[in-house]
Amino acid sequence: VENHMPEVIIIDEIGTELEANAARTIAERGVQLVATAHGNTLENLIMNPTLSDLIGGIQTVTLGDIEARRRRGQKTVLERNAPPTFDILVEIKDWNTVNVHTNVANTVDKMLRKHPVASEIRSLTTEGTVTKEPHWNSNDKAPTRYTTAPKSEEPLSPTTNDKETSQFENKPIKILPYGVNRGRIFQVITDLDKTVTLVNEMRESDLVVTTKNYHRRGTEYLKRAEQMGKPVFVLRKNTTSQIEQFIRAVTKDHIDRQSTEFNKSSALLEVEEAISMVGQGKMEIPLRPQNSIIRRLQHKAANKRGLESTSMGRDPLRHVVIHGR
Known part of the structure; x- marks a missing residue:
């Protein structure tokens, strides 16, 4: 990955822990990753200790009394350990039908908390067109709000004068990492509690962050970013301290401009x-x-x-x- 600077890597049949770790390393370098894995459904990966790292890894957590009462469940629960290697997961149902989970992290979290999970069934018709319809993993109706949500998460109803202010304050900056450890960026964003979203598509991003090594080689990906007018930020090293300085700088500049x-x-x-x-x-x-x-x-x-x-x-x-x- 370092020497050949690929933009897309395709892996067939990830089946071992070593292969899963290699896939995570590749994804954290900012390379677009497409892969297949052993298992029929997302639940299979969650229950598979060898491959669960692909969806963030699963760990056992003991909750405090207050958090356990808030969730209205047991004190010992399963939680996702890290950001998933893949943001999108596709379950192949048959030759013409797939089930698409567009946000793996959100879906896994809901499954572990036994919340209904929404996905999208896509089918290829005999005429060659693709149909899409929502799908829920249970017979429950699509919830408007989970009954276990705490009162503090209830959306506020701002006054007319506050609506524009609240929208302005909560507008996130969208960052596309390229050649930068995605897991470290996610951890820094979480630790600093910054309003930042990591995206995978160039057209969705506000800016691109890469390393000095990648920028020096002038890859086609970075040239495309410049052609699209996307600001490219270059880190000297792919370290947590460098990433933290970058996040602090761009969020301050973003807020100042807003x-x-x-x-x-x-x-x-x-x-x-x-x-x-x-x-x-x-x-x-x-x-x-x-x-x-x-x-x-x-x-x-x-x-x-x-x-x-x-x-x-x-x-x-x-x-x-x-x-x-």
Whole structure:
């Protein structure tokens, strides 16, 4: 993998622990991995100690009293140990039918907690078209919300003024790792509690992260990223400390940029409200304090509407005042 820099590797019939470990190592290098494994269903892999590492590995965990009561179950439970090697799993039912699990990590977690699991049945018709229909692993109806979910996870109902803010604050940054240990990135994201999502497709990503070794060779994959306008971040080493610095840097920059855009939108909306107040007969409407860049945008917006505006006060309380005609 290091020497030949492949973009896709296909493995047939993973059947041993050594092969499963090799598959995880390849996937963590950022290489697209396609493989088959012994077992008819996802449940078979979960119960197979040799191959369970492909779906994250299974470990026995003893819960505390509070967590056990929250889950309304036993204190000793099975949990997924790590991110799965494969994000998508396909069960072959027959020649023309497959069952697709599009999020292996989420599916495994639900299975271990005995929650209903949704998947997608895809069938090839005699006309050559593919049909898709949802499938549940039990006779239960699709749940709108699990009864074991804690009250703290109930979605909040923000007020009208808070909706835009909540959407802005929770917008994740999507990172595509290439040649970087995916498991380490996932662990760093979890430890730092950052709003980051790891993706597998270039078109879904906000940026690409790779190592100095991969970037120096200028692979076609990285050239495609640059052609698509995706920022490429290069780590000197594939270490946890380097990954942690990278995650801290990009999330801060992402939040700062989102904050700037949000402040611009709010400031210009405030100008529009002030203009409507001028139409109602008010002669001077002071706006909230802003930095010089946003104040300049507010002046331009007022000027376009034929109104005069001035800046008053001293930083950090300097603000724009809209004057009526």
